[in-house]
Amino acid sequence: MFEQLAVVLKSYNRWSVRTLVVLGMLWPAFVYWYVQGEYLDPLGYINLFGPMLLVFFGALGSKAKSEFVPFRSRLIPHWSLAHLAVAAGLSVVVVLFLAGTAAISLHGNFSEGHWKDVSYLGMFGFLWFLALMFFSVGYFSGPAFLGGMPLVFALLVFRGHDFLRLISILVQGKQPGIVTIVILIDAVGSVALVRRMLHVDEEMAERRWTVTFDPREQQRQMWSREAPDRGIRQNISSWMFRSLDEIQRPLRQDLPSQIRHFQLGIMAPRGYMAVSVLMVLIFWTINLVTGNPFPVSDYFFWSLLGINSVFAQVMFSQRNSFQWIFMLPLRRREIVIRYFGALLTSVLKMWFSYILAIFVVQWMPFPGSVAGAPPLLSMIESFAALFPLFGIMTLVLMWPREVRAKRAVVLVLLVAVLITLIAVTIGKVTKMHEPAPVFTIAAFLTGIGLIWFSYRRWLRADLA
Amino acid sequence: MTEAILELQGVSKSFKNKSVLERIDLSIPRGSVVGLLGKNGAGKTTLLKCALGLLKTNSGTSRIFGEDSWDLSGETKARIGYVPQKIDLYAWMKVRQMISYYAAFYARWNDALTQALLSDWELDAEDRVGKLSEGQVQKLGLILAMGHEPDLLILDEPAASLDPQARRTFLAAVIEIAGNHDRTVILSTHLTSDLERVASDIVLLKSGVISYSGSMDELKESVKSLTLRTERKLPANLVLPGLLKCETHDNHAVLTMKGVTTDRIRSLENDYAATVEVRDLTLEDIFVEVHRV
Numbered sequence: 001m002f003e004q005l006a007v008v009l010k011s012y013n014r015w016s017v018r019t020l021v022v023l024g025m026l027w028p029a030f031v032y033w034y035v036q037g038e039y040l041d042p043l044g045y046i047n048l049f050g051p052m053l054l055v056f057f058g059a060l061g062s063k064a065k066s067e068f069v070p071f072r073s074r075l076i077p078h079w080s081l082a083h084l085a086v087a088a089g090l091s092v093v094v095v096l097f098l099a100g101t102a103a104i105s106l107h108g109n110f111s112e113g114h115w116k117d118v119s120y121l122g123m124f125g126f127l128w129f130l131a132l133m134f135f136s137v138g139y140f141s142g143p144a145f146l147g148g149m150p151l152v153f154a155l156l157v158f159r160g161h162d163f164l165r166l167i168s169i170l171v172q173g174k175q176p177g178i179v180t181i182v183i184l185i186d187a188v189g190s191v192a193l194v195r196r197m198l199h200v201d202e203e204m205a206e207r208r209w210t211v212t213f214d215p216r217e218q219q220r221q222m223w224s225r226e227a228p229d230r231g232i233r234q235n236i237s238s239w240m241f242r243s244l245d246e247i248q249r250p251l252r253q254d255l256p257s258q259i260r261h262f263q264l265g266i267m268a269p270r271g272y273m274a275v276s277v278l279m280v281l282i283f284w285t286i287n288l289v290t291g292n293p294f295p296v297s298d299y300f301f302w303s304l305l306g307i308n309s310v311f312a313q314v315m316f317s318q319r320n321s322f323q324w325i326f327m328l329p330l331r332r333r334e335i336v337i338r339y340f341g342a343l344l345t346s347v348l349k350m351w352f353s354y355i356l357a358i359f360v361v362q363w364m365p366f367p368g369s370v371a372g373a374p375p376l377l378s379m380i381e382s383f384a385a386l387f388p389l390f391g392i393m394t395l396v397l398m399w400p401r402e403v404r405a406k407r408a409v410v411l412v413l414l415v416a417v418l419i420t421l422i423a424v425t426i427g428k429v430t431k432m433h434e435p436a437p438v439f440t441i442a443a444f445l446t447g448i449g450l451i452w453f454s455y456r457r458w459l460r461a462d463l464a
Numbered sequence: 465m466t467e468a469i470l471e472l473q474g475v476s477k478s479f480k481n482k483s484v485l486e487r488i489d490l491s492i493p494r495g496s497v498v499g500l501l502g503k504n505g506a507g508k509t510t511l512l513k514c515a516l517g518l519l520k521t522n523s524g525t526s527r528i529f530g531e532d533s534w535d536l537s538g539e540t541k542a543r544i545g546y547v548p549q550k551i552d553l554y555a556w557m558k559v560r561q562m563i564s565y566y567a568a569f570y571a572r573w574n575d576a577l578t579q580a581l582l583s584d585w586e587l588d589a590e591d592r593v594g595k596l597s598e599g600q601v602q603k604l605g606l607i608l609a610m611g612h613e614p615d616l617l618i619l620d621e622p623a624a625s626l627d628p629q630a631r632r633t634f635l636a637a638v639i640e641i642a643g644n645h646d647r648t649v650i651l652s653t654h655l656t657s658d659l660e661r662v663a664s665d666i667v668l669l670k671s672g673v674i675s676y677s678g679s680m681d682e683l684k685e686s687v688k689s690l691t692l693r694t695e696r697k698l699p700a701n702l703v704l705p706g707l708l709k710c711e712t713h714d715n716h717a718v719l720t721m722k723g724v725t726t727d728r729i730r731s732l733e734n735d736y737a738a739t740v741e742v743r744d745l746t747l748e749d750i751f752v753e754v755h756r757v
Contacts, residue, residue, distance in 0.1 A: 244561040251568040264565060267556050321552045323518055324608075328569045329542035332517075332535060462519045 004082040005089075012063065020094075023055065028101045049098065049127060056094050057131045060087055061138020068139075068197045069206050080198050091131070125182040132189050139193070140206050255341070262342035265325070266314050272353040279357035284367055293365035299382035302358060306351030307389045310343060315397055322463040336458045340451070344390060351386055355379055377436060384440045387447020388415050394454040398461050419446045467494050469616055469648045470515055474524035477507075477514050484510045485672045487524065492648060492665075497638065499659035499680070500652040501747075502669035503755055508652040509549055511669065512620050515650075516546060528616065542570055545614035549621045549652075551605040555594025559604060562593050563611065570612040578611045584633045599625040606634060610641070617641060617649045623658055631658065638662050656747040666747070668754060675754060680747070687750045688724040692717045694738035704732075708753040720745070720753045 031048065067073065067083045200206060244264055251261055287293055326335055362374035392415060396408045423435070423442035432438050470492040477485040484507045492498055502508045513519040515526050517533035526533040531540050553562055559582070567573040582589060585603040587596075596604065602625045609617060617638075623631045639662055641647045653659060659666070659680075666683050668676040676683060687708070692698065693716045702710050702717060706728075709720040721728075729740050745753070 244557060244565065247561070247564040247568050249564065249568045249573065250571050261565070261568060265554055267554070321554075323513070323548045324546065324551065324553075324605075326518060327516065327541060327544065327546045329538040330569070331538060334538070460520070 001078075001082075004078055005086055008082045008086045011067070020056070020059075023052070024094075024097060024101075027052065027098065031101065046123070046126065050130060052098055053127065053130050054134045057091070057134035058138040060091065061135040061140075063087075063138075064135070064197065065139050065206060068200050071202075073200065084194065084197070095131075119176070119179055121183065122179040125179055125186055128186040128190075129182060132186060132193070136189075136193060139197070255338070258338050259341035259345060262338045263346055265321075266310065266342055266346060272349045275350070275353040276357040276360075279354065280360050283357070283361040287361075287365050293362075293371065299355070299358070299378040300385055302354045303351060303382045303385040303389060306347050306354055306386065307393055309350045310346045311393045311397065314343070315393070326463055333459060336455060340394065340455060340458075343394065347386060347390060351383070355382065377440075381436060381440045381443075384444040384447070388419065388443055388450055389447070391415075391447055391450025391454050394451065395457065398454070398458055398463070415446060415450065419443050422446055468492060469494050469529060470650070471527045472511075472515060472524065473526075475511075475514055475521045475526055476523045477510055477519060477521050483672060485514065485521075488672075488674060490667065490674060490677060492650060494648055495646060496665050497649045497663050498651065498665045498667060499663035500650060500667050500669065501654075501656070501659065501751055502652075506669045507672040508669055509620055512618055512650070512652060516544070516618065542572075542612065543615040545609035545612065545617040547602070547605045547609045547619045547622050549624075551601055553593045553601060553604065553608075555592065557593050558589065559587055559591050559593060559596075560589035562604065563589075563608065566608045567611060573612050575611075577613070578607055581607045581610070581633075581637070585630055599627060599630065602626060603630060603634075606637075610637065615647055617647065619650070620652045621654070622651065623653060623655055631655075635662055656751055660747050668751070670755060683750060684744065684747065686724060687720070687722045687745055687753065689743040689745055689749070690719045690721060690724065690729070690732070691741040691743070692719065692732065692736055692738040693741070694736050696737070698736065720749075722754075 064083070064087055068080060073080045073083075196204070247261070247264070248257075251258060325339070326332060328335060330338070359374055359379070363370065363372065365371050392408070392411055395411060396404050399407055419439065419442045422445060423439045426441055427433070427435075427438045430438075468491040470490070472488050472490040475485055475488040475490075476483070488511060490511075500508050500511065510519060514521050515528065515533060517526070517528075517536055520534060528536060529540050529543060531537060536544075554565070557565060563578055567575075567578075581603075585600075585607075587600060587603055587607075593601070593604065602622065606619070606622060609619070619638075623634055626634060635658055638649055638651070641649055649662075651659065651663065663680050665678065666676065666680050667674060668683075695715065697714050698712050698717050700712050702712065702719070704710075704719070704721065706721045706723040707719060708722060709718075711718045724742070729742065732738065733740050
């Protein structure tokens with residue numbers, strides 16, 4: 001049995017293990033930075049733990065799926081039990097490590113006032129619930145477990161709002177009945193999930209959902225779930241991609257027309273304004289429910305979201321497309337310019353639709369209640385940040401999938417250093433002491449340089 | 465002399481430190497249907513990608529229609545059709561939208577041919593691309609590659625995922641293209657029976673080196689199976705020039721040899737006082753034997 005466990009342990013790929021080890025080493029430092037000498041209340045503790053649990057249990061669920069769902073688990077003796085034992089063992093080790101190092105890092109930062117009425121059982125129950133939920137997301141959706149990120153986002157968005165008040169009821173132990181119910185849900189849920197994993201067959205949902213790491217197969221599965229009749233999804237997607245039905249042949253020779261055509265190939269939908277309107281309605285609803293204006297201080301987030309909205313699907317699926325895209329009847333240089341143009345235009349449009357919504361919500365937090373114009377500089381900073389991010393993403397997109405993650409980390413660090421150096425230089429030359437405008441100019445200049453560098457690299461790269 | 469459509473001279477390509485192609489010289493004349501054969505990992509896909517300028521060669525030159533492959537002009541690319549081994553088309557588009565998107569780039573597009581192939585291959589123009597099976601995506605890739613009626617069609621394992629009926633239609637389309645002597649087809653495949661039906665020339669690639677390049681007929685004419693029968697006992701290991709395989713059983717032996725000529729057969733009959741029976745080999749037999757040594 002021990003030999004089997006050792007073999008199973010080796011099946012965890014080295015990259016995941018290394019990532020886990022690096023995150024583990026950074027964890028105490030992160031906790032120290034997060035606390036910064038302040039007292040940490042139970043909700044802060046949960047906020048601290050949540051993302052780590054997401055990363056670990058999401059990845060573990062995804063790994064479990066790859067081991068339990070294929071035929072091997074049913075045909076190879078002891079396969080399931082060995083994998084289950086190793087997953088359970090790893091979970092205990094990681095949770096103890098997280099809790100232990102966090103406790104050491106938090107030493108002296110506990111305020112008796114904050115922790116006086118805390119139900120440790122309630123906290124345990126809630127964290128167990130989170131772990132189970134993240135594991136389930138990983139297990140049922142496979143590599144797409146990052147779909148659980150919106151949950152973390154929701155935690156951040158609702159920080160200080162009603163969502164955390166619900167958690168407070170749990171961790172403050174004022175209602176032991178609820179704590180008991182949560183613990184019961186955790187236990188029943190865990191047993192049911194383990195039972196399901198041990199008896200999984202080919203007709204179960206987890207088998208039909210994404211099993212493969214092959215993007216083509218994942219896309220096939222995603223689109224094959226679409227109803228064949230003209231249901232609401234069909235109608236929405238027809239509206240989103242209506243421009244595909246209006247393609248002019250042959251393509252006009254001017255650059256803007258060709259960039260617009262390339263945009264169709266990066267799934268850039270119509271209806272950017274619709275995104276803005278929808279966001280405003282969502283934020284207004286949140287504000288009305290919570291009674292507080294939605295706090296928007298970090299505009300950089302919206303730059304990231306704008307970039308992510310466009311690059312996520314391109315990054316995931318399109319590298320294999322380059323081999324026919326680059327055989328289209330245009331010179332390589334012309335293709336790169338049009339492709340970059342299409343990506344950048346889409347990014348700018350997405351970013352603008354987000355920023356417009358944020359502007360409206362800050363200017364008018366509740367329908368009919370005007371609070372005043374939000375700071376313009378934050379928006380300019382956010383705009384400038386788009387350019388280095390765009391440069392980074394186009395370089396990452398060019399690299400083969402196997403080396404992307406490693407190189408991306410190095411590149412981000414290099415760009416951060418570069419922006420800082422340029423900002424310091426600009427500050428010294430212009431004698432500007434305000435960091436925000438200096439960094440904004442530095443980010444913009446670095447971004448333009450990086451995009452040029454990326455363009456040059458694309459001209460010389462093996463793209464097939 | 466027939467004009468070379470594709471010309472590689474001394475092309476080498478390696479990934480990191482692994483050499484995939486070594487000093488490849490190849491010339492493909494106009495109007496030929498060339499079958500590229502090789503084991504998995506022999507470098508067939510890399511060779512095609514280097515030829516098309518999708519991969520940069522480490523050394524040597526590659527030219528298509530006289531232009532440097534690495535920087536082909538739009539006009540030259542419009543004369544090329546290419547179906548990659550793994551083709552990722554846009555999953556969110558419908559089949560007809562994908563065709564429109566693609567066709568828009570070309571000044572000349574044969575809608576009638578596209579419609580005929582869609583119908584023959586039973587592809588629904590209203591289906592989303594992401595919903596298609598691997599074989600259907602392959603069919604769509606072929607339609608996209610053939611719609612602009614290219615002068616040079618390069619197909620990397622095009623029939624691997626096709627059902628027998630679709631393969632037959634596809635081969636018929638290739639034969640039709642080949643019938644127009646201005647068109648050239650390069651076809652990489654493991655399906656030797658398909659190649660025997662359509663290819664006029666064969667390029668055998670073995671560990672990144674071309675081991676044979678020439679006409680299919682010459683290849684089949686030069687590699688034969690010989691059965692030697694004699695009264696005396698034959699040595700266990702016969703050493704003969706061009707011997708690919710030898711199975712000796714006392715007084716008879718079955719040999720697979722390349723470079724078989726009437727003179728060599730006579731020489732064998734005299735040397736071993738044997739009768740020699742000559743048998744033709746299929747392309748698959750030749751492929752297996754060539755890769756055995």
